[in-house]
Amino acid sequence: MKLFAFAASASAFVANNVVEMDHHSKKLTTAANADKITTLPGLDNLPDFDMYSGYLSASETKKLHYWFVESQGNPATDPVVLWLNGGPGCSSMEGFFAEHGPLHLNDDETISMNPWAWNMNANMIYMEAPIGVGFSKGSADDMKIISDDTTSSDNRDALKDFFTKFPQYLANGLYVSGESYAGIYVPTLIAKIVDDDMLSAHFKGAAIGNGLYSWEKNQQSIIYFAKYHGLISTANWSSLVKNCCTNGDESKCDFFNYPNDSCKSDVETVVNLTWSGGLDVYNLYAECAGGISKQKTMDNILSKSNLNMSFTPRYDGPPCTDDNALETYFNTAAVKSALHVDPSIEWVLCAEDLNYQTTVQDVSQYIEHAMNTVPDSRIMLYAGDVDMACNFLGGEMFADALNLPLEEKYSEWTYIAEDKTKQVGGWYKKFHRLSWVTIKGAGHMVPTDKPIPAYDMFQAFLNGDL
C-alpha cells in the first residue's frame, strides 16, 4: 500500500510541476491551474480569494476530491489546514457548505458568503475521504478494503499530492482538522504525517471537534449524558447503576464491557434512544429535520458497532439532517464541471455502501506519537456540548486520560455576540500542548450551530492561544 502510493505521488509530481502564472500573478503548477475554479453555479461572481477543486491522487487509481480555498488573509504565509468530515462515509463538503467554509449553500441552491469562515486566516483544504465518499473514487479492487489504516495512508498520500500541486504552501505549515469520526481519521493521519519525510517538518498540529477518540469512552459517557439530560428517568438510572456499577457506585460503572446481560440490555436501550429515539443525535435540543417518523427508520450505528466493528450503514443520510440542497447541488452537471469532478458519480452526503472496516479502538497512541515526534505541534480537542453522537463528557475523559500536565485550569471563555454583548462561549482547559474546549449549546456540527464562537476558537488555536 505504502509503496504504491509513494510511486503515484512521485509520478504526479513530475507531471504537475510545470509552473504557470494565474491572474493574481501567482506561480501555479499546471495541475493546480487546471483545478482552478473559474465559475460556480449559485454565485454570480467568484469571491476575492482563489479556489481550486479536483482530485488528489493517493495512488494511480485512488482519487480523492478536494476543494481548496485560499486564505482571505495572506495566503502566501497563512497555514494550510486540511478538513475532514467523519462518518465514516460522510463528505467534507458538509464542512465546506454548512459549517465553516467561506460559501454556504442555501436551501434554494443559491450561495451566501459566510462571515465566520475558517479561511479568514488559513488556506483550507476540504477533502472528501476515504475513497467512495462524495466524488472521491477508487478501483473496484481499492473499494474492497477501506479501513482506518488505508484511509490514513491514502489521506497522507493525497496530502503529499496536494503539496506537489501547490508546492508553495508547504512551508506555510500544516494543520489537520476534522470532526466526528475524524476523531479517528485525524490522529491516525497525523501519526503518519510525522513519519513522512516530505510533511513532518511542516506539521504544526491538529484540531478535532466532537471526535470519536475512543469507542469505549464514547459509549461509557453517553449513558451519563443521557441520565443527566433527562433522556432516562431516575428509575431507568437505578437499573443501570444496579446492573452495570460495582456495588451500585455511580462512579464505578462499566457501560461498555458489560458485566452482565441486564447491563447490556439497559445500555443498548439508552444508546438506541440517542440514535433512534426521534431525537436529533447531533444536537439534543434541535428539532429533527423531517420529523420523527423519517428518523425512526434509520439504523443505529453506534449501538451495533460495539458488537461488530465492521458495519455498513444502510440509511440514506445522517439522522435528522436535511441533505436535499447539498445532494441536488452537487449532482448538477454544471457544478460537477465547475468542480472538475467525475460527472458519472452520484454524490451523496454520506455513502451508503462503503464497506468500512474500523480497526482503531482508541487514538491515544496516535496523538502521542505525533506530539512526541514533532515537539512543537499542538492539539485542540473541542466539543459542542449538546451533541450525543460523540458527547463532550467522553471527549474530556479521553483528554484527561492522556495524562498531560495541566497548564490552565478549566475556565469559561467568552466571545462577542452579534449584538455586541460579551457572552460565555464555553469552557476550556489547557494541558501541555493540548487543549480541551467546549462550545456551549453547540451540537456535533459546531460551526453550524455556533459560528461566532467556533470562529473565535479556531482563530485562537491558529494563534497559539488554544
Place this chain on the structure above:
Amino acid sequence: MKLFAFAASASAFVANNVVEMDHHSKKLTTAANADKITTLPGLDNLPDFDMYSGYLSASETKKLHYWFVESQGNPATDPVVLWLNGGPGCSSMEGFFAEHGPLHLNDDETISMNPWAWNMNANMIYMEAPIGVGFSKGSADDMKIISDDTTSSDNRDALKDFFTKFPQYLANGLYVSGESYAGIYVPTLIAKIVDDDMLSAHFKGAAIGNGLYSWEKNQQSIIYFAKYHGLISTANWSSLVKNCCTNGDESKCDFFNYPNDSCKSDVETVVNLTWSGGLDVYNLYAECAGGISKQKTMDNILSKSNLNMSFTPRYDGPPCTDDNALETYFNTAAVKSALHVDPSIEWVLCAEDLNYQTTVQDVSQYIEHAMNTVPDSRIMLYAGDVDMACNFLGGEMFADALNLPLEEKYSEWTYIAEDKTKQVGGWYKKFHRLSWVTIKGAGHMVPTDKPIPAYDMFQAFLNGDL
C-alpha cells in the same frame, strides 16, 4: 390574619354583587364591570375575548393586582386557572406578556397576539403576588412581614375576592399554576384552598413549572447538572466527590448539608457559577441579555439563601433578562389607567425591596394535603430541562420522593412543530394523580422558549391526559 382577610372579602362581596350586563350580554357584578379593560395601549383593537384588570382584596389594605383574560374557547364553562410567577418578588405580568398570555409585548411596546396562549380553553387569572410585587400593594404595616404563609393566605383571600367579583366562574373549576418560586406559592396556596369552604369543592388541581419544591433537592441536583453539562471539569468534580460524597460514591453525596468546609466551598463555587458566572441561569444555552458584565454584578440569590433563609435581592432585574420593554410599558400613565391600577406605583419586573421571609423548606406536605383533601385533584409538575435556577433533576427527585404509585413509565412525548413535522417535546411519567413532565430545550420560562410544546402540555393537563 385569617379572620381579617375573611372579613375583607365578605364586605367586598356585598359591595360588588350588583349585577350588570356587558356588551356580550354577560351578567357582571359592578366591581367586575369597573375592572373591564376597554382600551389598551399598543393594541388598535381589543381581542375578541374580554379582559379585566384591577385589584383583588386580601384585606382592607392588601390589594393584589390581577389581569383576568377570559377563555377563547367557551368562557362560560372552561375552567379558571390562576397563574403566579415566582421570585419571590417577580410579577406575573411576565407570564402574561412574555410566556403564555394571549398578548405578547414586543420590544417596541407594540403588542402581538400569541397563537399559543393558554387561555385558548381556560379563563386565566394573572395575579401579581405577594403585596409589594408589580402593582400589588399593602399598608406599611402589611409590608413588614411578607412570608410564605402570608403570601398563601393573601392569595387565597384574593382568589375568594375574585370569585366574589366573578361568581359565575366558581362552578367552572379552579386550577392553580405558576413557575419557579411558585413551587412554594402554589402548594402552600392549594393547601389552604382545599381547607376553604368557598373554594374547596371547586378545586381541580395545580400545574407548576420549574418549581422550587425543596431547597435541598434543588441545590443537591444542580451540582450534578453542572457537572454533566460541562460547567465544571472532571477535576472539579473529583474534588466535590472527595469532599461531599460518602466513600467517594457519586450516588451518596450531600451537596446541601455540607459534611465539611471543603465541600461547602466546592458547592458554593458551583452554585455561584450558575447564578453569577456570566451564564443565563434561566437557560444555560441562551445568550445572556445585556451580556456578561451586567449580569456579573448581580447578586447570587440562591447561594446566599441556603445560609440565610431571609434575603433581600438587590439587583434591578432578574439576571440576563431584558425587562426594558415591560418596565417602560407598565409605567406609562395610559397603561396604568387602562389597567385600573394605582398610578403612583412604579412597576418593576422583580421587586428590589421586598422583605420576604422564606419559611417553607419543602412543599411535599402541602401537595399531599391538597391531594388527600380533594380526591379528584391532579398535579402536574413540569420543567424546561435547560434551566439552572430550578433544574429538572431536582424536580424529578422531588416528584419521586412523594412515593406515589407509578402508572405510566418514563417516555417521550411528541408535538407537531411549525413545519408540521412530528418532534420530541420532552419526557413524562405519570404517578397516580401526579405527572412529571420535561420540555426538551426549554429554560425556566417554558412557554417563552417552547411555546408549542408548552401549549400542548397545558392542554393535555386540562384534558386530564397529564
